[in-house]
Amino acid sequence: MQWKHIAEPIKENDETFPQRLALIHGDGQLTYGQLWDGIQAWASVLRDEYGIGEGDHVAYILPNGLDIAELYYAVQVLGAVAVPLNGRLIAEEIATLLRLSDAKLLVYASIVAEKIEALPWQAEDAISGNRAMAQTVSSQEIRFLAQKREGERIPLAGGGGSWSRIQFTGGTTGIPKGACRSHCADLFEADSLRQMIGLGERECETVLVQSPVSHHGGHGWLITSLSVGATLILCGKFDANELLTQIERYGVTHLLIMPPTIYPRLFEGVGKEDYDLSSVRFVQTSAGLTTASINELILDRFPNAVLSYGWGQSESGAGTAVRFDRQMVRDASPVLMSIGRPMAHVEMRLVDDDGNDVAEEGIGEALLRGATVMDGYYHLDELQSEVFTNDDWLRTGDMMRRDKEGYYYLVSRKKDMIKSGGENVFAGEVEQCLLAHPAITDCIVFGTEDAEYDETVAAVVTVRPGAEVTLAEVQAHCKAHLASYKKPRYLMVVEDFERDDAGKIRKQTIIEEFEKQKAALQK
Template sequence: MTDIEGIGGWVLRRALMTPSRTAVVFGERCWTYAELASRVRRLAVRLREEGVRAGDRVAYLGANHPAFVETMFAAQLLGAIFVPLNFRLAAPEIDYMLRNSGSDVLVYGRGSAEVVRELESRPGLVIAVEEPEPGERDYEAFLAEGEDEPVQAPVRGEDIALILYTSGTTGKPKGAMLSHANLVWNTYNLLVGVDVTSEERTLISAPLFHVAALDQCLLPTLLKGACAVITPRWRVEEVFELIERRGITLLFGVTTMFADLAASPRWADADLSSLRIVMSGGAAIPESLIRTYQRRGLVFCQGYGMTETAPGATFLEASESARKVGSAGVPTMFTEVRVVGADGADVAPGEPGEVLIKGPNVSPGYWNDPEATAASRTGDGWFRSGDLGKLDEEGHLYVVDRVKDMFISGGENVYPAEVESAIFTHPAVAEVAVVGVPDDKWGEVGCAHVVPREDAALTLDELREHLQPRLAGYKIPARLEIREELPKTGSGKIQKSHLHPADES
């Protein structure tokens, strides 16, 4: 593939086309495309002066902030690889990702200062968005030192633009690589399925380290020259206020976020007239919640995908949402999806099988992990999702189960092997198995089934206290079941399908 501008050039192009349009809103501050492009160029120049070159990794740790956007585009202008990190993770988890990615630069927000202090491995250049500590650089001062001059390294479509870490079933996170071409084609897929316009005012409250908020919301919005209204976190009252005051037209969230809105006393009377597009991801929206939004004249656009597919694999357009409630839609325009049995052959409509995906939006693999990359592909190049699904007669996909043990809590993927590994470090634990169980608020939460060591005892509070410095909060089990033994197969493998909380047995 010939050299292209890559994702980093998108803001610069928009600044040429629509310099005075508002690109980003954060609190009471607004940046036009011309202002955003200038800041991105200045930051890129400074990073280049500090030695950042094509292929180097630049990490960001923190809640949603314009600095996230600027750091990403500045890194990509240089041909460097942007590594957004989950600010909900504990210091040992962030340490691993920084080491694994070999990040040369870390930019972090105020809320992540304590985690950064606890890091054992720090990149050579650490930049604090606010309140830098000794040895760190202040973000605004660092950026201001840069000249506003042309700086853009040519990149190829297959060059890596992002490394997004997703927890692995072996307990260690894997860095899914997304190329510039992956991001371009995913944006095309999204824009075919959703009528995003240059007049959009997109509320981005879901975390930008997630592929959905970043690739399905931010990038399409900025490509169209529309406005991204960024908030550090999801707060129900603030969302209602922003919809009314900022005239939000596009809203993205996961089930728990939309359930919180609908449960608010403001729901019945709030002015939601500006909303044109409501998109969901992370887990299927329950039919009852879909109906609740339909009664307010709002219709969900739902999709299915994952980090490795950048993320759109299938999409259910708004016009089909009532007729196909519960479906994840049909394959996106430039993506292929199959459902296959154990023999690799396509199953009949209505029959469950593993979901396979192929297309220019599919990740080339995992960073420095050729074994995991090979295991994620079939012999003829299809990506193995690890999810069980079925297709109806019209080609609509329904995700019915997971091949892997992963469960989704509040839109976050939780892999039990990682949680079990951390629980095993408690001296009272002899055996453990973690499974997801239904929860009214979060969709699913973790339940730890523990066999204690002889003469040892363990309470849920003790377990949670032990795990807090080791795992992100959403990964810590909400329930604990003490057992004399765990159900096992003849070969000694734990049978998780036989595990149920005591009150469900």
């Protein structure tokens, strides 16, 4: 790895090709020279006006755009630690994460100003007690101040094994966990991603990212794209016409839109000749299950592209990936159901509950080790032995199997395994089966209490417009492909799933609604 500091490649790009276009968001654009100038000016403001220095934690709630890129790298220049937060959080949740992360400053976008004004300044929590809340400032104010600072060059601080980012992750219940990621871990992840998506192979490449760069997946594409000198288009909320227009206008070569189920929406009512999408060479998707029909649609509408599906975590950095080409889709290759092989700089193995390696095609928890892995969870040292083995393997919590060619197949989250009548049912396996039903467009599967089986399988699904589906139909479909004990015994149909900015379903909210209606649902 040639770099030790996450901002080094941006500095080098400023010196090598300052006039090359670096960032596009809406009507806003920055060359690499303008980007580096802006980063330096923002860093100057953070240092002089807000006292940010090496090791300080700077939280931010910012949508995709120029501000989030300049702020993130300004924080890195100062040797401080970035703490990206989700803009959908309520004020109480924001306050909790500010305290858990020891944030000294919170930078926020104007669209969340009301939430910031409602922060419970005197609230307490079990971790940090009644500690002083972080300073807050709008990104507009920092941009205004930064416009008056030109020409200063601040030397890079930090780097190497020091933290660049605390990425909150995990879960719908319990205390949120902040994954501590170092400069080196993120740089190795960027190199792993670069190799996987083939960035940097040609002179002028253009990347479009619709996933929020405040989340781990989008962040990886941000630092990877800018490190190789590509032009990066950051898109906001999903707008099919805007996305397709941007792809055509700028000749996008690499595309990240998540989850897979969003692609039918992208092309709804759009003819093959309406947009020229021939420039796209690589389409990446993840954060949800894909299907044969979705794969076929993507490869049909992007005639010169290969399709990649990936798996990874904030904790692991890099993960696995697989490329699907047209021949594999035509042949209905079993590999289409896989999450791929380990990416560069990581290794994986599967183990049983006693830590023993499982046999080929056996199901076990995936362990991962490598240069891209986090250091641990911030302020949660007691979890270190739970998350890592004695020889530094990360316990991912995902149950997988591996075939003879080394492809991994995601079965379920370990905590999502359903114990029904003494039999193990993996939620992911049932979800994959349900998505093959012609009427079902999306689904989640989970366990629910049952007097007869202790726990049984429940499913919540969305269906195609005008379609209907019954529990009996779903059960018959599942029994044709799975053992009978794996079929859902409860079915709830909803109009749409609420997803977060990264495209992940808010599963706990849906489960809570299901439990309210459970008594009325047919069993």
